[in-house]
Amino acid sequence: MGAAKILVVGPLGVGKTTLIGTVSEIEPLSTEAVMTRAGARVDTTPDQSKTTTTVALDFGRITIDGELVLYLFGTPGQPRFLPAWRDLAKGSLGALALIDTRDLESSFDALGNLEDLGLPFAVAVNVFPGSPTFTDDELRTALDLLPDTPLVFCDAREATSSVRALIALLRHLIDVTESA
Ligand SMILES: Nc1nc2c(ncn2[C@@H]2O[C@H](COP(=O)(O)OP(=O)(O)O)[C@@H](O)[C@H]2O)c(=O)[nH]1
Ligand SMILES: [Mg+2]
Numbered sequence: 678m679g680a681a682k683i684l685v686v687g688p689l690g691v692g693k694t695t696l697i698g699t700v701s702e703i704e705p706l707s708t709e710a711v712m713t714r715a716g717a718r719v720d721t722t723p724d725q726s727k728t729t730t731t732v733a734l735d736f737g738r739i740t741i742d743g744e745l746v747l748y749l750f751g752t753p754g755q756p757r758f759l760p761a762w763r764d765l766a767k768g769s770l771g772a773l774a775l776i777d778t779r780d781l782e783s784s785f786d787a788l789g790n791l792e793d794l795g796l797p798f799a800v801a802v803n804v805f806p807g808s809p810t811f812t813d814d815e816l817r818t819a820l821d822l823l824p825d826t827p828l829v830f831c832d833a834r835e836a837t838s839s840v841r842a843l844i845a846l847l848r849h850l851i852d853v854t855e856s857a
Contacts, residue, residue: 687775688783692833701737
């Protein structure tokens with residue numbers, strides 16, 4: 678029985694809390710707070726619909742194949758919290774980076790930091806209604822992904838879809854470990 682710490686990263690409103698809540702077999706710990714006026718100036722989502730934001734982190738647990746326990750840490754996506762999630766990255770094996778195709782640039786901070794940290798990651802495009810659609814190649818180019826970085830599409834509200842994204846990450850972590 679192994680255990681691994683995995684980060685779920687991405688910008689505000691991309692679906693981190695949703696994904697962790699969808700897959701977690703324990704009551705997910707989520708620290709949501711109504712946005713403060715200070716936050717409201719900078720914390721915006723493309724459709725302006727979000728009224729709460731994660732101020733600290735989300736935490737959940739999922740057991741894969743009855744033997745591998747993943748501890749999921751959802752890390753705040755706002756740029757001003759990036760130093761905090763650098764600390765959270767300590768001891769983690771890898772990350773699932775969530776992407777919203779309505780605003781690809783909002784993911785650049787998180788992806789850049791994963792690269793700076795040398796943390797292996799998979800990219801999961803969380804599909805929202807009305808999201809522009811891109812081909813894999815277009816997304817890889819726009820996000821400047823390495824050829825071996827997994828790119829999957831998911832719906833964070835669906836367990837099967839979210840678990841599939843985590844498994845794509847796990848396969849990648851195994852590949853990276855074996856080729857090291
Ligand atoms: N349509 C759709 N909505 C989603 C999906 N994932 C999250 N949402 C919604 O998007 C909003 C932001 O999600 P949340 O998990 O709070 O984002 P976070 O800021 O990254 O934790 C919530 O209202 C979710 O219900 C998804 O895969 N599809
Ligand atoms: Mg959240």
